[in-house]
Amino acid sequence: MCGIVGAVAQRDVAEILINGLHRLEYRGYDSAGIAVVNNKKQLQRVRSLGKVQELENTLEKQPLLGGTGIAHTRWATHGEPSENNAHPHISGNFAVVHNGIIENYEILRHRLQEKGYIFSSQTDTEVIAHLIEWEMRSSETLLDAVKKVVPQLIGAYGMAVIDSNDPEHLIAARSGSPLVIGLGIGENFLASDQLALLSVTHRFIFLEEGDVADISRRQINIYNRNGEKVERLAHNANIEADVADKGQHRHFMQKEIFEQPTALINTMEGRLNHDSIIVESIGNGINEILKNVENIQIVACGTSYNAGMVARYWFENLAGISCNVEIASEFRYRQSVLRPNSLLITLSQSGETADTLAALRLAKEKGYMSTLAICNVAGSSLVRESDFAFMTRAGVEIGVASTKAFTTQLVTMLMLVTAMGKLNGHISVEKEKLIIKALQALPKDIENALGIDEQIKILSEDFAEKHHSLFLGRGEYYPIAMEAALKLKEISYIHAETYAAGELKHGPLALIDADMPVIVIAPTNDLLEKLKSNIEEVAARGGQLYVFTDRDANFKESENIKVITMPEVNNITAPIFYTIPMQLLSYHVALIKGTDVDQPRNLAKSVTVE
Numbered sequence: 359m360c361g362i363v364g365a366v367a368q369r370d371v372a373e374i375l376i377n378g379l380h381r382l383e384y385r386g387y388d389s390a391g392i393a394v395v396n397n398k399k400q401l402q403r404v405r406s407l408g409k410v411q412e413l414e415n416t417l418e419k420q421p422l423l424g425g426t427g428i429a430h431t432r433w434a435t436h437g438e439p440s441e442n443n444a445h446p447h448i449s450g451n452f453a454v455v456h457n458g459i460i461e462n463y464e465i466l467r468h469r470l471q472e473k474g475y476i477f478s479s480q481t482d483t484e485v486i487a488h489l490i491e492w493e494m495r496s497s498e499t500l501l502d503a504v505k506k507v508v509p510q511l512i513g514a515y516g517m518a519v520i521d522s523n524d525p526e527h528l529i530a531a532r533s534g535s536p537l538v539i540g541l542g543i544g545e546n547f548l549a550s551d552q553l554a555l556l557s558v559t560h561r562f563i564f565l566e567e568g569d570v571a572d573i574s575r576r577q578i579n580i581y582n583r584n585g586e587k588v589e590r591l592a593h594n595a596n597i598e599a600d601v602a603d604k605g606q607h608r609h610f611m612q613k614e615i616f617e618q619p620t621a622l623i624n625t626m627e628g629r630l631n632h633d634s635i636i637v638e639s640i641g642n643g644i645n646e647i648l649k650n651v652e653n654i655q656i657v658a659c660g661t662s663y664n665a666g667m668v669a670r671y672w673f674e675n676l677a678g679i680s681c682n683v684e685i686a687s688e689f690r691y692r693q694s695v696l697r698p699n700s701l702l703i704t705l706s707q708s709g710e711t712a713d714t715l716a717a718l719r720l721a722k723e724k725g726y727m728s729t730l731a732i733c734n735v736a737g738s739s740l741v742r743e744s745d746f747a748f749m750t751r752a753g754v755e756i757g758v759a760s761t762k763a764f765t766t767q768l769v770t771m772l773m774l775v776t777a778m779g780k781l782n783g784h785i786s787v788e789k790e791k792l793i794i795k796a797l798q799a800l801p802k803d804i805e806n807a808l809g810i811d812e813q814i815k816i817l818s819e820d821f822a823e824k825h826h827s828l829f830l831g832r833g834e835y836y837p838i839a840m841e842a843a844l845k846l847k848e849i850s851y852i853h854a855e856t857y858a859a860g861e862l863k864h865g866p867l868a869l870i871d872a873d874m875p876v877i878v879i880a881p882t883n884d885l886l887e888k889l890k891s892n893i894e895e896v897a898a899r900g901g902q903l904y905v906f907t908d909r910d911a912n913f914k915e916s917e918n919i920k921v922i923t924m925p926e927v928n929n930i931t932a933p934i935f936y937t938i939p940m941q942l943l944s945y946h947v948a949l950i951k952g953t954d955v956d957q958p959r960n961l962a963k964s965v966t967v968e
C-alpha cells in the first residue's frame with residue numbers, strides 16, 4: 359500500500375504534500391495525485407501516471423494554491439495504473455485518497471450505480487467518494503458522513519477526505535492501513551508514515567485501528583471504532599529526517615541490522631489481513647498469473663541469489679511449484695530450456711543490477727508467461743521493465759553488504775509463496791493462518807534475536823585471527839549459511855565456504871583441522887538428527903564447531919563444540935530469524951579486524967556493470 363499525505367494550514371500546502379510524497383517514493387507506486395481547495399472553495403486536482411516528479415512538473419506550470427489538501431501515491435490493486443485511476447477520487451465536493459483494498463467494492467458499486475452515481479475509474483476507492491457524497495446528503499458534517507461510511511466498508515484502508523464547501527476540516531479513518539497525524543502550530547498534517555512529514559513537524563499522534571479523526575488547523579478530535587471520543591498521546595518522532603545519518607550507530611551496516619524489525623513491519627504492511635494474505639496487494643491482475651504458473655525461474659546475483667535459494671525451498675515445500683534458481687550472469691549466457699507456464703522472478707536490491715536486467719530482457723524475448731521483480735527501489739529499471747513488481751520496502755540501504763534488503767526479500771518471497779499456494783490449493787486456510795501468524799510475530803522475534811549482540815561480540819574474537827571458515831546448514835538453512843559466509847567474506851575478508859552439511863563427507867571434510875572454525879545453523883527441524891551426525895563427523899576430526907541452535911535441539915557443549923542458544927521461533931520464519939546472528943557475527947569480526955565495514959574493498963553497492 360502506498361502513500362497518503364494531507365494538510366490543513368493557512369499557507370499553501372501543495373509543496374508540503376509533494377515533498378511528503380517524495381519521501382514515500384521508496385515504497386513503490388505507479389501513479390500520483392493531489393487535490394487542494396482554493397480560496398474560492400473549489401477543488402483543484404492534478405494526477406499523473408508515473409513519478410511524483412511528473413506531478414511536480416505539471417504543478418510548476420499550473421500551481422495549486424490553497425491551505426487544505428490531500429495527495430497520494432497509488433499502487434494499483436483494482437484497475438490498471440492510469441491517470442484516471444490515480445487518486446484523489448472526487449464525488450461532488452468531496453475528494454478522497456485511500457490506501458488499501460475495499461473487498462466489498464463490487465456490491466457497493468452496484469448499489470451506488472442504482473442510485474445514479476457514474477463511475478469514472480475502475481478503482482475500489484471510488485466507491486468511498488460516492489458513499490461520502492451520498493451520506494453527506496443526510497449528515498450535518500463531513501465527519502458524520504465518514505462515520506456512516508466506515509461501517510459499510512469491508513477490507514483494509516487508510517483514507518483522507520476533504521470537502522471544498524468546508525475546507526477547515528480534513529477527515530481521516532484507519533483500519534488495517536496506518537495513518538499518523540503530524541502536529542504543527544496553527545496547522546496540522548496527516549500521512550501514512552511519519553517519514554512523509556519530517557520536514558514540517560516532529561510531533562505525531564498515531565491513529566489506532568478503527569479510529570476516525572477530524573483534523574482542523576487548531577483542533578484534533580479522534581473517535582474510536584465505537585464512536586467514542588478518545589485522547590491519543592502525542593509522541594516525538596523517533597526517526598531522523600535524514601536517512602543518510604547513522605544515528606547512534608557506528609556504521610550504516612549496524613544501523614541497518616538493527617532497523618530490521620521496522621523494515622519488516624513496512625514490508626508486510628497492508629499485505630496481510632489478520633489471518634490471510636491480501637493477494638491483490640502484490641499487484642493488479644497477479645491472481646490470474648499466480649493461479650496458472652507451473653514453474654518458477656528465479657534469477658539473481660549475490661545476496662539476492664541467496665534469498666532466491668531460500669525461496670526455492672518454500673515454493674516447492676509450501677506451494678508445490680517447481681522452482682529453479684540461477685545466477686544471472688550464467689542464466690543470461692546459457693541456452694536454458696523454457697518450461698511451459700513459467701514465471702520469471704528477478705531479485706535485486708537496487709533494481710539496476712546489470713546481469714539481472716540482462717537476464718530479464720532475455721527472458722522476455724524467450725516468452726516467459728510473466729515477469730515479476732522483487733526489488734527495493736521504486737522506479738528502477740528492473741521494476742519498470744517487469745510485468746509485476748513486489749516492493750521489499752526495506753528503506754534506503756547504504757551499507758554495501760546487504761542486511762535488511764535480504765530479510766525483507768525473504769519476507770516478500772514468503773508472502774508471494776503463500777499467495778501462490780493459497781491460489782493453487784496447496785496451502786489450506788489453516789496453514790495460511792499459521793504462516794500469517796509466524797510472519798506477524800517476526801518483527802518481535804528479530805528484536806529478540808538482536809538481543810544476542812553482546813554474546814556474538816565476545817564470540818567474534820575467536821574468528822578475528824582465522825584465515826578460513828566453513829558454514830554448514832541443511833534445507834533452507836543451507837542458503838542461509840551461504841549468505842552468512844558471503845557476509846563474512848564481504849566485510850572481514852576472511853575466506854568462508856559453505857556446504858550443505860550432507861555434502862561434507864564428499865570432500866570438504868579433508869579441510870577440517872583446529873584452525874578452521876565451522877559454523878553450523880542447526881535449529882530443531884526434520885533434518886536435525888542428520889545434521890547432528892554431520893556435526894559429529896567434524897568434531898571427530900578435531901574441528902572447532904559453533905552451533906547456532908535452540909533449546910529443544912539439545913546440543914551439549916564440549917571442548918570443541920560451542921553452542922549458541924537462540925530464542926524460540928516459529929519454524930516457518932526461522933530461516934529469516936537465524937540470519938540475524940550471522941549478520942552480527944560478520945559485523946563484529948569486521949570491527950575487530952578494522953576493515954571498512956560500510957564500504958568494503960573492491961565492492962560496489964549497486965552492480966550496474968557486467
Ligand code: GLU
Pocket residue numbers: 359360361431432433434435436437443456457458459460481482483
Ligand atoms: N485499492 C486502491 C486502488 O487500486 C488503492 C491502492 C493503494 O493502496 O495505493 O486504487
